[in-house]
Amino acid sequence: MRILLIGYGKMGKTIEQTALAKGHQIIGRLTHSNVQELQNYTSANTDVAIEFTHPESAFANISYCLENGIPVVSGSTGWLDKYEDAQALCADNNGAFFYASNFSVGVNLFFHFNEYIAGKMKDYKEYSVAIREVHHLQKVDKPSGTGITTAEGILASYKDLSGWVSDNPEETTKLNIASEREPDVVGTHIVTYSSGVDTLELGHIAHSRAGFAEGAVMAAAWLQGRQGVYGMKDMLNL
Known part of the structure; x- marks a missing residue:
């Protein structure tokens, strides 16, 4: 997969290590200092975005991905007052959105x-x-x-x-x-x-962030070819 990392803190860096170890490609690493570069990514060059940012930026990042045909996996918290808006946006754009408060x-x-x-x-x-x-x-x-x-x-x-x-x-x-x-x-x-x-x-x-990163990369792979809004219960069949 060609993975765009939106958020490159401790979690983003752990996801990068996990994804590379599994043979995936990291095509971009966005932080608050270069987030304007998000507009350079579309469904033509990105298979999935994995988004771990802050409450004030998460919904805008998710919205961009859904509006531009990029499947998006998000683990950002503190923004869920707009979760229903994200669901509607996903439906309107026939998109793919996977959200979990915890990917372990x-x-x-x-x-x-x-x-x-x-x-x-x-x-x-x-x-x-x-x-x-x-x-x-x-x-x-x-x-x-x-x-x-x-x-x-x-x-x-x-x-x-x-x-x-x-x-x-x-x-x-x-x-x-x-x-x-x-x-x-x-x-x-x-x-x-x-x-x-x-x-x-x-x-x-x-004990470490490795379990969260493993789950996020697993979700990104599982989301390929799907449409709709999903979570860990769907992927793990719980």
């Missing part, structure tokens, strides 16, 4: 088990549920996109909770997501069910 296969199995456990635990009212997520100091958005996806998986079963809240454990009508930022942490997500007599936990701890 292990994390997506975590999502799957999280939904299953929540479906069982909702009947045991003596247990309170909460989420804790820990990331590196450079992570901009709080809570993380993975933390929000985890919350949504729980809220699908917990109809008595009206949504999620960030760093407010005193709020009893919503699911609390506690966010911590520490040096050299790739990503930790833990769901805790606590009662007066015991505690149950489901967790995922990433």
Whole structure:
């Protein structure tokens, strides 16, 4: 594949290493300093774009790709208030869009088990549920996109909770997501069910970015020849 990297931070560089090791070609590396060069890329010279940028730029990057026939894989978080707009844009342009808040296969199995456990635990009212997520100091958005996806998986079963809240454990009508930022942490997500007599936990701890990069490159290959909006559940058949 001819891959355009939109975003060339730690994640972009890890994706590059993974893609090259698999025999793919990196045809461009865009950052905030040269993002105007995006207009040089079209479906004629690009098989897929892999986009990992910031909340304020993600939707514009995704829009350009969809409007110009470039299949796009995005892992940017913090922009999902425009996700429905991206879906509509994809449909209008017969495009291909793959979004995940986290591309790790292990994390997506975590999502799957999280939904299953929540479906069982909702009947045991003596247990309170909460989420804790820990990331590196450079992570901009709080809570993380993975933390929000985890919350949504729980809220699908917990109809008595009206949504999620960030760093407010005193709020009893919503699911609390506690966010911590520490040096050299790739990503930790833990769901805790606590009662007066015991505690149950489901967790995922990433040891490196390699798992995220593997999943992103896998998604880029899987997206070839497809139209529509997809996610990890589609690719992994969960």
